[in-house]
Amino acid sequence: MAEVIVIGAGISGLTAAYLLRASGHDVVVFDQGDVPGGRMRSERIDGFLMEHGANSVVGPAPAVEQLIAGLDLGSERVLRSADARSRYLVRAGRARALPVTPCRFFMSGFFSLAGRLRLLLEPFVEVCHEDETVAAFTRRRLGREMLDYVMDPLAAGLHAGDPRQLSISAVFPRLKRLERSHGSIVLGAIGSRWRRDGRSAAYGPGKRILFSFRQGLGMLPRSLAGHLAGCIFPGHRVESVRRGAGGRFRVLARRGAAAQWIMADSVVVALPAYAAANVLDGLDRHVAETLAEISHPPLAVVFLGYRASAIAHPLDGPGVLMPAIEKRDVLGMLFSSTLFPGRAPPEHVAITAYVGGARQPRLATLEPDELTALVHREVRQLLGGGEAPVVARTRCWRHGLPQPGVDHARRLGRLAAAECEHAGLFLTGNYFSGVSTAACIEQAVGTARRVEHYLAGQSGGARKAA
Numbered sequence: 206m207a208e209v210i211v212i213g214a215g216i217s218g219l220t221a222a223y224l225l226r227a228s229g230h231d232v233v234v235f236d237q238g239d240v241p242g243g244r245m246r247s248e249r250i251d252g253f254l255m256e257h258g259a260n261s262v263v264g265p266a267p268a269v270e271q272l273i274a275g276l277d278l279g280s281e282r283v284l285r286s287a288d289a290r291s292r293y294l295v296r297a298g299r300a301r302a303l304p305v306t307p308c309r310f311f312m313s314g315f316f317s318l319a320g321r322l323r324l325l326l327e328p329f330v331e332v333c334h335e336d337e338t339v340a341a342f343t344r345r346r347l348g349r350e351m352l353d354y355v356m357d358p359l360a361a362g363l364h365a366g367d368p369r370q371l372s373i374s375a376v377f378p379r380l381k382r383l384e385r386s387h388g389s390i391v392l393g394a395i396g397s398r399w400r401r402d403g404r405s406a407a408y409g410p411g412k413r414i415l416f417s418f419r420q421g422l423g424m425l426p427r428s429l430a431g432h433l434a435g436c437i438f439p440g441h442r443v444e445s446v447r448r449g450a451g452g453r454f455r456v457l458a459r460r461g462a463a464a465q466w467i468m469a470d471s472v473v474v475a476l477p478a479y480a481a482a483n484v485l486d487g488l489d490r491h492v493a494e495t496l497a498e499i500s501h502p503p504l505a506v507v508f509l510g511y512r513a514s515a516i517a518h519p520l521d522g523p524g525v526l527m528p529a530i531e532k533r534d535v536l537g538m539l540f541s542s543t544l545f546p547g548r549a550p551p552e553h554v555a556i557t558a559y560v561g562g563a564r565q566p567r568l569a570t571l572e573p574d575e576l577t578a579l580v581h582r583e584v585r586q587l588l589g590g591g592e593a594p595v596v597a598r599t600r601c602w603r604h605g606l607p608q609p610g611v612d613h614a615r616r617l618g619r620l621a622a623a624e625c626e627h628a629g630l631f632l633t634g635n636y637f638s639g640v641s642t643a644a645c646i647e648q649a650v651g652t653a654r655r656v657e658h659y660l661a662g663q664s665g666g667a668r669k670a671a
């Protein structure tokens with residue numbers, strides 16, 4: 206018997222469990238994996254540091270900052286290196302530096318004259334209040350070239366997604382908000398930048414930062430799991446959640462051949478949507494169907510370490526993005542050893558490539574040596590150099606990232622209704638408000654608050670009844 210059972214020890218479940226335990230609740234966490242952290246896992250290989258999933262956090266985000274302060278991890282934080290100054294995009298088969306300031310953007314020949322002039326029309330495009338796909342939104346407001354060479358590679362780089370399927374409101378909510386509030390994303394962005402600069406002058410830099418930790422992002426779940434020692438159970442796969450006597454929940458957890466039912470007042474399902482669907486099927490078939498509708502195409506991570514002299518490119522940026530129209534075999538590459546210190550031994554560099562996703566799901570399921578050869582070929586063609594990598598490691602996520610389509614808001618509405626119907630059941634994870642680590646943490650903080658509120662109501666009710 207536990208007060209709260211948290212299913213899943215990724216960053217979402219660990220954050221919720223840590224906060225609930227810190228407020229004095231009796232929490233039990235089950236995870237089917239041997240190591241907590243889910244899609245946040247760092248591994249040292251011969252002096253290189255590979256991130257199996259998330260590699261950086263975009264901040265500042267208040268919930269993340271509070272968590273880092275609470276865990277006393279501030280001194281372990283590393284910021285994006287100043288050497289990562291250029292942003293690369295493949296165009297006409299070459300990795301080319303993107304013009305990032307508005308002035309350079311209009312002067313450079315990276316985009317065609319017609320594409321640049323099309324942008325000037327954006328403020329005059331009619332506002333659409335409905336949700337639409339990233340592709341439809343971008344084509345309508347910014348034109349075809351911005352779709353092909355900006356939003357498509359971003360959708361692939363951030364979501365491993367296809368802009369023709371992803372919802373603009375779910376994936377780039379700020380753009381849709383700017384359209385609604387200012388009638389134009391160009392004018393809205395200029396206005397908010399101007400306001401931010403005004404604020405910055407008064408209150409400090411207020412700039413976006415990209416960070417990780419000295420030993421990789423895996424330090425964050427490791428530290429959270431350390432604070433949950435004694436109440437976290439790796440290697441336990443939850444198979445089912447049911448309602449038991451007295452309205453309590455019954456959770457079936459299996460370790461090897463041994464399975465047991467554990468009772469709880471409240472259950473937090475902190476699983477990816479496809480896994481939550483399986484676990485909740487016996488409790489509520491409609492909830493399970495809603496969750497199962499969210500697709501998670503496979504995604505492979507290919508980590509390659511080279512001698513620095515083997516790569517001709519200066520790797521002076523965070524990485525390179527690949528528009529689908531360029532027909533490459535990778536979604537994007539990170540220059541990991543440029544981005545953060547300590548990712549490769551001296552005189553070596555580390556590159557992390559992402560393969561598959563909604564664009565080419567089949568490629569993610571290739572054998573490790575095929576994936577390595579495929580990415581090495583791309584490195585050779587785009588970044589120069591012929592020498593083989595000194596380290597190669599692959600990781601295939603059979604279910605990669607959730608792909609919220611234009612019906613996603615309706616699905617989230619159904620899930621919210623189900624939480625009301627099954628009082629004491631809470632869902633959290635990366636399919637609610639974004640896949641980023643910061644979004645998962647903020648979502649989990651909100652979930653922990655709702656659980657606390659529910660438990661306070663329960664104990665108030667019990668006191669009254671007594």
Ligand SMILES: Cc1cc2nc3c(=O)[nH]c(=O)nc-3n(C[C@H](O)[C@H](O)[C@H](O)COP(=O)(O)OP(=O)(O)OC[C@H]3O[C@@H](n4cnc5c(N)ncnc54)[C@H](O)[C@@H]3O)c2cc1C
Binds near residue numbers: 244506643
């Ligand atoms: C390749 C890749 C790169 C990424 N890069 C970034 C990045 O750079 N920055 C960023 O912010 N985000 C990034 N993300 C996204 C981010 O990592 C995830 O959205 C986030 O970590 C999800 O956390 P979670 O706790 O919700 O889910 P998960 O991390 O998936 O955790 C769920 C946990 O549930 C467990 N589980 C599953 N089924 C069961 C069951 N039946 N019983 C018990 N346990 C179960 C799993 O073992 C897992 O530990 C990336 C993701 C991937 C895949």
